[in-house]
Amino acid sequence: MGLGVGLTVLRQGLVFGTIALRRRMLVSLEINNKDRAYDWFLAWMSHQNQLAQQNSRVPWTRSHQLSVETTVEQRKNGSSSALFKLVAGPGTHYFKYCGAWMQVKRERETRSMQLMSGVPWETVTLTALSRDRSLFPQLLTEARDLAMRGHEGKLVIHTAWGIEWKPFGLPRRKRPLHSVVLEPGVSKKIESDIVAFLERRQWYADRGIPYRRGYLVYGPPGSGKTSFIQALAGSLSYDICLLNLSERGLTDDRLFHLLSNAPEQSIVLIEDIDAAFNKRVQTSEDGYQSSITFSGFLNALDGVASGEERIIFMTTNHLEKLDPALIRPGRVDLAQLIDDASPEQAQMLFNQFYGGSLNVTGLSDDEVQTMALRLHDIVSEEMRAGRRVSMAALQGHFIRHEAKDAVTSCRDLFSHKPVL
Incomplete structure (x- = not known):
């Protein structure tokens, strides 16, 4: 018995000694x-x-x-x-x-x-x-x-994961803002507005105005809406939080939490907002109806419990389908049309592809400028006839063709489209 008691005490002493030694x-x-x-x-x-x-x-x-x-x-x-x-x-x-x-x-x-x-x-x-x-x-x-x-000089895309934002895929190389060719003055207008907003935090606080800004970019498909927003975020060194309102399980409470807890220095992007709330009903292609309500979404944008220090961009191909309550001032502070290619845009895009330091066509700069002017005239003629072409279609056309062929065959791209 004494030997057993002694061994037990020794074992306990070793255990406590080991614990004390580890702690120390x-x-x-x-x-x-x-x-x-x-x-x-x-x-x-x-x-x-x-x-x-x-x-x-x-x-x-x-x-x-x-x-x-x-x-x-x-x-x-x-x-x-x-x-x-x-x-x-x-x-x-x-x-x-x-x-x-x-x-x-x-x-x-x-x-x-x-x-x-x-x-x-x-x-x-x-x-x-x-x-x-x-x-x-x-x-x-x-x-x-x-x-x-891995994020230096890169654009990080975040998506909603439960009630949190998590990076989606690898960081993407930032796209220069000038590489997205818009109608003259459009890019500068939006960039100047958002820069002025970022510099007036105290101005908003002094006047008791919620520090948030909403933008609506509308226009036909392929006009460069999403590309411009990505390039703008990159130029500001901001990330993008991509919010899908048709996601299964997304509720009003979860939407409130996501919008109120977006990562710092990020832009919340909601694409095709007209499809999410068509006639105030959110239904996906397979007939699934989300539990987000239209009123819940409006309150998340600018209600009493909505978050601040936030920038939201919404895009749509059909402005006429949006409810007036969604695009009123306070929820959408700046609405901007980004339309199909204008003659000036087509000319700038042509020069961007074939002119300047990227001129590998074997043509002189004067010849490239002459062809760019010719393209400008073609786009003008087609627009007067009621035919239009998207910037995405022109870009794809320039990728596939050399400079001369791009100009001579571009008329096949035009189609009749209603003017927005």
């Missing part, structure tokens, strides 16, 4: 998947894995658990692309950072899910010697810089 000698850092550093750290580990493979060395020791993160981008023309990224899976991993060994334990709670997104709760716990605790901020800074480096 080890330090742990916990990161949950609600924190942005969670994705940054996993991406950093994946990057270290790739570097290790390139240098023919083992990145993690005693690690046999990996997870795959798949990003699928679905395009409007039906095509899609998928990107795969291998990250550390649930389990225990070890790696060496700045000469110090660290343990990484990724745990997933499968018995409970996040309420709105349905994503399991996860945590990553980093453990190192107490003397190496100063390496944690350094490692997280490096992970953050790595994540931000």
Whole structure:
């Protein structure tokens, strides 16, 4: 009995001693998947894995658990692309950072899910010697810089995921604003308005005016509405939050939350607003009716509980289908028509494709200018006859043809369209 009691006491002493030793000698850092550093750290580990493979060395020791993160981008023309990224899976991993060994334990709670997104709760716990605790901020800074480096000079598209905004696909290269050819003065008008709005935050606060701005860009398909908004966001170093009002499960409360918690320095883009609320009913192609109400959407735009510090762009191909309550001042502060190609636009687009430093046609600049003027006259003649062409059609035509053929064959692009 004495020997048994002694062994029990010794075992308990070893347990408590081990715990005390761990508390004194080890330090742990916990990161949950609600924190942005969670994705940054996993991406950093994946990057270290790739570097290790390139240098023919083992990145993690005693690690046999990996997870795959798949990003699928679905395009409007039906095509899609998928990107795969291998990250550390649930389990225990070890790696060496700045000469110090660290343990990484990724745990997933499968018995409970996040309420709105349905994503399991996860945590990553980093453990190192107490003397190496100063390496944690350094490692997280490096992970953050790595994540931000991929966004430099890029446009990030966010989509709604539950009640949160998450990046969709890889960051996209910013498009120069001058590359979107609009009617002279249109681009400058919208850009000047939004810049003036961003510079007058205190002006709004002093007068008790909600600090938000709404824009409506309307016109026929292919006129460059979405391209212009993307280029404008890039020129302002803003992101785009793409909001689909026809998404299943989107409710008034969730819409309020999304609009009130859009990421900083971002533009909320709602495309084809006429299709979302045609006659105040939201119905998708398969007959599904969303739980968003028209009044709920209006209140989310400028109601008592609506958020501030927000910029919203809406697009439509059919201005006449919009309810007057939606486009009244206060909800839409600036409405701008972006129409089919005008003679001036066609001429500028032709010069942009074939003239200046991009002139690889073998023609002189004078010859290119002469053909651009000829295209200007053709577009003028067709417009007087009631025929019009979209900028998207002209751009595709220029991509397929050389300069001379583009001018001689462009009349086939025109069709009869009503003037907006």
